[in-house]
Amino acid sequence: MKKKASNQGPLNRVWMFFSSVRLTVVVLLSLAFTSVIGTLIPQNASEVFYLKKYGQGWSQVFTSLDIVDMYNAWWFLLLLGLLVVNIIVCSFERLGYTWKIIFPKKVVFRLERFRRMKDKETFTCDRPLDDLVGRYEGLLKKRVGKVTRETTETGAALFAETGRWTRIGVYVVHLSVILLLVGAVIGSIWGFKGRVSIPEGDTTDVIELRQGEHEHLTLDFSVRCNSFDVKFYDTGHPDEFKSNITLLEKGKEVLTTDILVNHPLRYKGISLYQSNYGTASARNVTVSVTSRDSGMVYQKLLEFNKPMDLPENRGRFVMERFAPGYNFRGHNLGEVFVGKVIAPDATETSVIIPLKFPTFDKMRGGQFVFAVEDFEKQYYTGLQVNKDPGVWYVYAGFILMIVGCWVTFFMSHQSYCVEIRNQDGAGALVEISAVANRNSQSLKLKTEKLATTMKELKS
Amino acid sequence: MMNSSMLLSITTFVYAFVSVLYIGAWTFKKEFLAKLGMAVLICGFACNTAGIGLRWVESYQMGYGHAPFSNMYESLVFFSWTVAALYIFVEFKYRERIIGVFATPLIFLAIAYASLSPNIADKISPLIPALKSNWLIGHVITCFLGYAGFAVAFGFSIMYLVRSEGKDEKGLMARLPSSAVIDELTYQMVMFGFLFLTIGIITGAVWANSAWGTYWSWDPKETWSLITWLIYATLLHLRMMRGWHGKKIAWVSILGFMAVLFTYFGVNLLPGLHSYA
């Protein structure tokens, strides 16, 4: 890297800028600190929300800087882009050098280098040199790897090394970061996220996309919700949501299955997830009709839009629909049934029966008071419908990142040297030294252990 | 009848005693107190393990049947457990004793906060459907191993800063391991934490994809774990490539741990999906 500093062409400067780890530090910290903003200011809320919460001035600032959707803002994406360029340039810059270390033409051990090291394990031993060399060679081979022997002026030196390949680990980590971001880009270009609500019994092939309000997409298959079921614990907490779904292609059933939370259905690259549910409608509604005049109560099982004759020849009643919410003079009444009374003279009066307020219809002051005694809920199931062709790149990135980190953090390129010096008449002096490109602490422990075993071997 | 709450209360007191022993070993320079501290720590750890196991069994007896990682109380207890496990491992692996002075109090503080804070309910309650997944177990365990690595690194960083204040070569400070050793151990712990936080974020992403159909949705807890991850990634690069060591790294490690704490506690103050733990 130093070499290049002498010929400072503009292109070179750009290259140097992008290959610096200083840029890495700046970008990583900028990503960290800007990400905080998005956790403090709610994202993708409505305009009214920001106006109410932060006032006119701040809302304008947020909108113009894209802070309301900051993880998709140009400046945030720019930071990610910088990170990618930084990683690529930096890897190019260093890979050649690393490659030469990983695949050397010939592995050379420099005795001088080991001799100069401060931390050595030393002991003496009065066995003949050849015997020691033979034994230690066997041990080194077992503990470390292939052994190279060198004769020295005073005896012999044994070298062994392991883990040369682990130097590639960092590149794997960096590659994984790129894969993740590539996967994310692919997902956002060729994928979609949408949702659909299907009442029990209904079929649809149109979903509402999440990006952009009320954009729709037609799938090339349709989905029928056969049934929806929710189970509760005795505490009232929900236990399980389950939709029974049939997929149809050109009207033909191709697949029937259950979708549960945590158990999505995947079909043709599209995934359907259980996300919510609600009451769509009702079936088998039992209505009680109380006559004001006689005080008589009549009960009747109704179907929607099938008129029933009212007692005492007072006309007919039609149950029209069920609605999950109903606005009555500015109040939301919640779930309601809506029907109408058709008098013998054909005048119509609408009747509202809120579930929360069973006596509500008394207020209307009609001849009969209607109330719903019993009904069977018809649910709708809320499904999320997603397609993300980038997810496989992301998953590949996940695997590479874990493997790469593991290799980088817990493994290292270690070289060992065992030198045996003949001391005239006083036996042999054994010196063990080792180097590694990282994890000096565990290398030290490993060397100590090796020395202990070698000491024991001599007896 | 012994129940899990009682076992875990006992654990709290045992861990308190461990911290006292380590601090004693340091201030009075008595090696045997540290040895005793380790023995007691192992007992406390056994008790902690039994408490978690029993709580698991109890949840099955109550008919909810889930791993005990589902609320703040359970996660704090588990946090203590992982820090204790990691610390025991580190002491045996690196054969350094006194290093527990700043790490063991963290083990105690986490479980004490769980047991004593009035805001934290220790009731066993059922899981909402979204949390019923085997990924939950893998996700929680790996995240907490990551947090544990960072917690121990934090303890070491504090120790480094304290040590480097000691001018006097005979004083209290000089009884701590050498700066070089503490520095190296901090780095080892950060690497351990980084690997497991990485796996934790990944298992979370895979799980989110299988439950909600998106592996990443920028909810505050996710974002904060990413922020933490980015800070530690910066630390690794500063150390590897820019040659930062000692005090500077200690401060970055402390900053990183503040991010861990915010990911863990602070995020509950923000709106989002992860509000359970």
Ligand code: HEM
């Ligand atoms: C999110 C992005 C990144 C992640 C997760 C990441 C991760 C890592 C990890 C885990 C290490 C090993 C650190 C250690 O040994 O303690 C590392 C080393 C390194 N990283 Fe990154 N990195 C990222 C971005 C970058 C970028 C943008 C550059 C570009 C300059 C870069 C350059 C390096 C270099 C030169 C090393 C040292 C390699 C060696 O030991 O020879 N990293 N990175």
